[in-house]
Amino acid sequence: MTQPTREDVLQALSSFRDPETGRDVVRVNQVLDLQVRDGHVDVTLGLTTLFAPLWPELKKEAERLLAARLPVETEVNVMIQEYHRPAEKLGAIGLTAKAVIAVGSGKGGVGKSTVATALALGLARSGSQVGLMDADVYGPSVPHLLGTSERPTLHEGKIQPIGADGLRVMSMGFIVPKDEAVIWRGPMLHGAVQQFLKDTAWGELDYLIVDMPPGTGDIALSLSQLLPVSGAIVVCTPQELALLDAVKAVAMFRKVNIEVLGMVENMSRFVCPNCGSQHEIFGTGGVKRKADELGVPFLGEIPLNVSLRIQGDIGRLADCFSDPVTAPALEEVCRNLVRNLAAKRRSEPPLPSLSVLG
Incomplete structure (x- = not known):
């Protein structure tokens, strides 16, 4: 039996x-441990929590790669361990995050806030550090979905985000009483978004998920001016009437130079909780077809599910990840988003930072 050497494995x-830097793990010193003995290879790779949702498949990818390049008889085992790489400050706003994802829709009533909150919860459940900013100033839904009504406090001049289900959350809903309406013009909206970003003690984040207001208003422009946004997700229901507005949302993000990372079809079908039969109340597949037409990735379908509605109404949206119908759909949307980010970074690795010598 041919024995692999340490050099063979490296x-x-x-x-x-x-997946974060796009560079090979040997070059960036992320092979944390390597043991080669008696035809067995044990490798520990260090990966950041930015791509924690993909750790199980990244482990298999590394094992397949080693199995293909080492002698056939070699037994390979790869373990993933957290590797900390500090996030850099983004733009003049000073937010410390590795990815900022805006979740928008062309119109209200398509479940955008539910999808944004579920996406944040799914990423956090996988091990990522996640902030959720409710920028839907006129209709903040995030506090209700998470079942919290705490009021933010100030510490050393910074707003302390509310902790809920592993998320760091900021919303106008924590500040304005439920029965009061916010009646603001564009400059005031811009100021609120800036304050939420700049004056909130978010800490170090892998992801900041931003729940955008529906439509094509001022917030997207403000967001694009304040910091580099990694990309946007557009949520839509499958019927043609809703798709007309979703196309406008895609156009809006493109106009302000925010890449559209994908579209999500919400309420794609109703699954009967008693017999399991499926009913296409709003149709199905419309968002995927439109995404293909627009050249936008399709992230997945989320069924119209009674459990999802109930958990959102009672402020326990996190419990939807225990539902056998909803959980797989939500988890797949999360993984597809992160897969797209990983593929992009691997194909376009960032340039190294170079010091300027004077």
């Missing part, structure tokens, strides 16, 4: 790219 691993 040479093979040099083809495995870290």
Whole structure:
């Protein structure tokens, strides 16, 4: 039996790219441990929590790569361990996050806030550090979905975000009483978004998920001016009437130079909780077809589910990840988003920071 050497293993691993930097894990010193003995290879790779939702499939990817490049008889085991790489401050606003994702829709009533909150919860459940900013100033839904009505406090001049289900959350709903309406013009909206970003003690985040107001208003422009946004997700229901407005949302994000990372079809079908039969109340597949037409990735379908509605109404949206119908759909949307981000970074690795010598 041919025995692999340590050098053989490292040479093979040099083809495995870290999903965050796009560089090979050997070059960036993320092979944390390597044991080669008696035809067994045990590798510990360090990966950041930015791509924690993909750790199980990244483990399998590394094992397949090693198995293909080492002698056939070699037994390979790869373990993933957290590797901390500090996030950089974004723009003049000073937010410390690795990815900012805006979740928008062309119109209200398509479940945008529910999807944004569920996306944040899914990423956090996988091990990522996640903030959720409710920028839907006129109709803040996030506090209700998470079942919290705490009021933010100030510490050393910074607003302390509310902790809920592993998320750091900020919303106008924590500040304005439920029965009061916010009646603001554009400059006031811009100021509120800036304050939520700049004056909130978010800490170090992997993801900041921003729940946008419906439509094509001022907030997207404000967001694009304040910091570099990693991309946007557009939520829509499958019927043609809703798709007309979703197309406008895609156009809006593109106009302010925010890349559309994907579209999500919400309420794609109703699954009967008693017999399991499926009913296409609003149709199905419309968002995927439109995404294909627009050249936008399709992230997945979320069924119209009684449990999802109930958990949102009672402020326990996190419990939807225990539902056998809803959970797989939500988890797949999260993974597809993160897969797209990983593929982009691996294909376009960032340039190294160079110091300027004077």
